[in-house]
Amino acid sequence: MREFYGVSLANPLMLGTAQYPSPAILEDAFRQSGACVATVSLRREAGQGQAFWDIIRGLGVHALPNTAGCYSAREAITTAQMARELFETNWIKLEVIGHADTLQPDPFGLLAATEALAADGFEVFPYTTEDQVLAARLLDAGAKVLMPWGAPIGSGLGLNNRYGLKTLRAAFPDVPMVIDAGLGLPSHAADAMEMGFDAVLLNTAVAQAGDPVAMARAFAMAAQAGALAHAADPMAPRDMAAPSTPVVGKAWL
């Protein structure tokens, strides 16, 4: 299994921590799914920060702070520096957003921020598209993990460009990759893992489900099933039928 900056994950599910109906349901979703990475953010202090951080620490998971909502490399870099001090980790889920409607990454700002942060000792998880050229540039800039999107954040559309993702996976066979954003159903997670991705990261699909705890479990099971299937080397599809029961020895009736 590919490692994330030296960390191998027992479970390929990374879960966000926002939008849950209650902190208790958030905790339960993590415990019952076995997700071992939690994305977190930082916002203006309003008195609840410590309590939230205590919950995350109590889960014993790896914290992956994000730079959500940053629209420039400078903003993202400053946010990452603040996150490193606050969460005591070099991991950073680097988001430099380029458009408010699609929340798609700004590739130019993303590359600039990746370069600066990697040089400063950060372990960057860039939230990127399936663009292969951008991926190569991000790796050159010092990223050792890539997080291509499935679909726009919060859309639940699944894998919007399977061809592009498949090509990306094949182009960089040694690079750990997480499908981040846009997953809506466990089948999307299974699909991503069957394609050879190393983990999936999602939030809304679990937090906004009618039963977030059950949905978190469903995603974990699907991601694990997909990983197992990928490792088991799936059969190649074919256009025509092929009998599975032996033809030899069939009675002549």
Add this chain to the structure above:
Amino acid sequence: MKIDVNGTAHEVTATTLEAALQELGWGEARVATALNGDFVAKSARAQTPLRDGDRLEVLAPMQGG
């Protein structure tokens, strides 16, 4: 002097970032700080002077996706 703290104007007597955090009631809080858009490490707050019109951001852990 008058500084902007998390988007709101505040009148403070403190002249360093460390003292301002104390004055604003965040002396013991788990927060990270940025002054005029640049990160200021916890260890540098006591040596960071404040000037009239400075923009201070004080951030805390929060839920995220």
